[in-house]
Amino acid sequence: MALSPTIEALVEARHGDPFAVLGPHRLADGRWAVRVFLPDANQVEVCLPDCVAIAMMRLHDAGFFEAFVESVARPNYVLRVWAAGGEELRGDPYRFAPVLSDEDLVSVRGAGDKPLEDILGARLLTHEDVAGAFFAVWAPSARSVSVVGDFNAWDGRRHPMRRRHEAGIWELFIPGVARGLRYKFEILGRDGALLPLKADPLAFAAEHPPATASLLCGPPHLQWSDEAWWASVATRDLRREPVSIYECHLGSWARVVEEDQRRLNWRELAARLLPYVKELGFTHLELLPITEYPFDGSWGYQPVSLFAPTSRFGSPEDFGFFVNQAHALGLGIILDWVPAHFPNDPHGLGQFDGTHLYEHADPRQGFHQDWGTYVYNFGREEVFTFLVANARYWIERFHIDGLRVDAVASMLYLDYSRRAGEWVPNRFGGNENLDAIAFLRRMNEEVYAVRAGVVTIAEESTAWPAVSHPAYAGGLGFGFKWNMGWMHDTLNFMSRDPLYRSWHHHHLTFGLLYAFSENFILPLSHDEVVHGKGSLIAKMPGDEWQKFANLRAYFAFMWGHPGKKLLFMGGEFAQWREWNHDQSLDWHLLDLPLHAGMRRLVGDLNKTYRAWPALYQQDCEAAGFRWLVADDTQNCVLAFARFASDGAPPVIIVSNFTPVPQMEYRIGVPLSGIWREAINTDAAIYGGSNLGNSGQVSTQEKEGHGFPQSLSLILPPLATLMLVHEPQSA
Secondary structure, eight states, X not given: OTTHHHHHHHHTTOOSXXXXXXXXXXXXXXXXXXXXXXXXXXXXXXXXXXXXXXXXXXXXXXXXXXXXXXXXXXXXXXXXXXXXXXXXXXXXXXXXXXXXXXXXXXHTTTOSSSOGGGTSEEEEEEETTEEEEEEEEEOTTOSEXXXXXXXXXXXXXXXXXEEETTTTEEEEEEETOOTTOEEEEEEEOTTSOBOOOBOOTTOSOBOOTTOOOEEOOOSOOOOOOOHHHHHHHTTOOGGGSXXXXXXXXXXXXXXXXXXXXXXXXXXXXXXHHHHHHHHTTOSEEEESOOEEOSOGGGTTSSOSEEEEXXXXXXXXXXXXXXXXXXXXXXXXXXXXXXXXXXXOOTTSSTTTTSSOSSBOSSHHHHEETTTTEEOBOTTSHHHHHHHHHHHHHHHHHHOOOEEXXXXXXXXXXXXXXXOTXXXXXXXXXXSXXXXXHHHHHHHHHHHHHHOTTOEEEEOOOSOOTTTTSOGGGTXXXXXXXXXXXXXXXXXXXXXXXXXXXXXXXXXXXXXXXXXXXXXXXXXXXXXXXXXXXXXXXXXXXXXXXXXXHHHXXXXXXXXXXXXXXXXXXXXXXXXXXXXXXXXXXXXXGGGSHHHHHHHHHHHHHHHHHHHOGGGTTTTTSGGGEEEEEEEETTTTEEEEEEOOSSSOOOEEEEEEOSSSOEEEEEEEESSOSEEEEEEETTSGGGTXXXXXXXXXXXXXXXXXXXXXXXXXXXXXXXXXXXXEEEOOOO
């Protein structure tokens, strides 16, 4: 009866060191005491390799058994268990040595070389010649942790875990557990309170929401045939390459109407979405977050399982197939990635072990008031390592081409969206989040070290300097930054009636004052077509014809402007309705000429953009741009030249943002000869009035805008021209 208090603690799932009691233990007389706790068992035997079976004594009615084994060495055995379901053989988790080495433990704090996903989480393996499942979780302040799941009736008493005190990690190897079963962690907090069951922070797969369990599958088994793709991108400098991104929310791009609006799965998306994006001429497909998230309305921006592709579209292996197919078509895949915050769902990371483990304890640092979410504690080594490991994971394991990091501004500023008294200054008294800065720099360095050809992109909406400059030069280390200022200014201009645009001309020109301070992407993203903002076409003024003409002119202005391009799905065919994440895009609109013409224009813009180096080679350098007409506010005309770095011909972009045609409008150009209309957004094939310059125009020996020759142009109403120089034939 000396074991009685200990047995009671095990029976009540509050014993913090089950291996001190369960399994084989050497006694003073040389025998081994084997102890098990099996609440469902009526009778148990210890079965030794020499076919000897020893009946176990029941010491507690709840299912605590003990037997004594004569053996020199630590006994190797299985258990024969008689329960309500009959007789079966079971392995005993408590007879096995630890799986994790001391070197593994230090990797949790970033000190080792082993990937974090190979240490924590759950995976199938063979340990001491026995097949089973291994579970490990970081919960340093927990009094006890148990793994619960389909394999133990979700009973936290059956599989309490071994604590590795050095790192605050709990681990357990369970023999005979099969792939695909559901599991979670049952955690007793430091104060003795039982927490809600927690999903595995490093789970590789999860149940389909609203269910919240993790799935036992181990690292995904992925097959790749994209060596040629990586060889081709390894030598590219994306700053000097065409980058045109189609941003997509997978759940609402298209649905299967005949099957109750079912979402497409990864393989269906590979067959339909990827060829569509390729046909339109985009270079990359950017996916709104796909790391498992519980609430559809968050669009993925409140993730719970950062290592698990959402089960909404299939298995991790299916996602790997999708990426591989994209690379076969010559498309890069960019993931929206969210290290800025995480939701407060009870099965998630918040208060994970009963303490503020992943988040700051002080709500002035650890809670986003705007979003009702937690902020990661970037200053904690284990959290720092967890997030960096996750960034690497998507690049290494799933061959992702890039990460677009969401809400970077909220990470950089301690006073982001906070009033006085609601934030804590840094150690120098400033509002810069020094821990987040260190994390972003390290994350970028780690990602770029994984594989040549990858890219990171910051959604950063402030004037923080050097976001897209290398970390070694004092920057944050991103490859590109979204140009939110350009987007807001130009949409402000385009949404105004042309009658009033002359007073807002600066909204189109101001961006060139800072256009080369960062490596910019011009984003017309999902954020601009939700929450009552309306669709892009709905923002345009005028009657139906004018709305379409305005949007066509705006798109061509954007594709000619310095900066890489991003367009959210539906914009390419001018969807009228504001985006709704619960509905498919309105594909039926493509039966109408104006909508079909808009999509054709976007495809032609991408084709022209990729064909003429002047439109992309010096996107990030002032030498690639020259204003020709920047001050014609009365006529709302803008004209500029783009230049290549390799001597390729320049391209001229001219926009008329009034409904009044401009006849004989003179513009100086850098080369004499014939200039061809590569794009005229007023062309009939796009739905325009077909006014223009008959496809081409020749220079005249009249000085203009600092050049000895000029063009006399017809500028169609609400239209943009892209003019390319045709070499003279010999």
